[in-house]
Amino acid sequence: MLKDKAAYSQAGYTLTELLITLSIFSMLVLLPMIYLPTSMNTYKTKEIADQFKEDILLAQHLAMSHGEIVTIKFFGPQKEYRIFGSKVYLVRPFADENMVFSSHSLPGIQIQFLENGNPRYSGTMHLDIQKEKYAYTILLGKGRVHYRKL
Template identity: 35%
Template sequence: MRKENGFTLIEMLIVLTMISVLSMLVIPKMDALIEKKHIDYFIEQFKDDMLYAQQYALVHKCTVTVVFSLQQPEYRVMEGNVFGRLLLHRTYSDNMKLQLVTLQSPLIFFPNGNINRAGTILVHYGKQTYQIVFLLGKGRFYVQKL
């Protein structure tokens, strides 16, 4: 009688059970990581879009208007005024909420790179909240996690 080396069915089931139990412990932690990546991606994209609007105003010596939609999850960047040429249209997740606290829409970048008024925007996504503060003088802004 020849003995073959291999795994029995019971051994395979034990290993598969251990793998499934370990994966069940790891998956709930992935939700928090995915939520963090969503908000991080939005914040980086938003910062890049605002810097693009400022740079476009400086290079082309024109005003650039950023309009935040309160009804839909989107904002638009336009050359000139609200009805000017569309430079950028950005949509984001329905679960993400932009709250204009002291900043009023539209945000205007003048040809010298300055903004028309200072203000604050809150970004809510899940349990996370970020504050975006626009400062007067060269259109600077910063992002802070609350």
């Protein structure tokens, strides 16, 4: 009889202890899954904003290297923008379906670079991606494109 009691006391954990441990472990595993999508959206919008700035600089470099006026024109219904001069150099679909370009102080909803790389007009335009808003400032002179998150 004494041997049986000793065997039961060293058998292991109770069902309650196992359930508490498993519930704590499952909460620790699920917490990153809850917070990860919000940080991924922020990262995605920043990458889209960076890519658009690089495309503006690409248009400027194409204008200087080909010696022609290069335009970035936005097509809202098709959800794309195009970089073209004498031919179409780049057609980029919007990376997010909720992207909206709007002119703040630029005349029209396009950006043009002259043969020497200077922009035809200076000003600011806005890019809305989901709940984030970015302002792109195009200054007169070569290589001066700034953007910031509003």
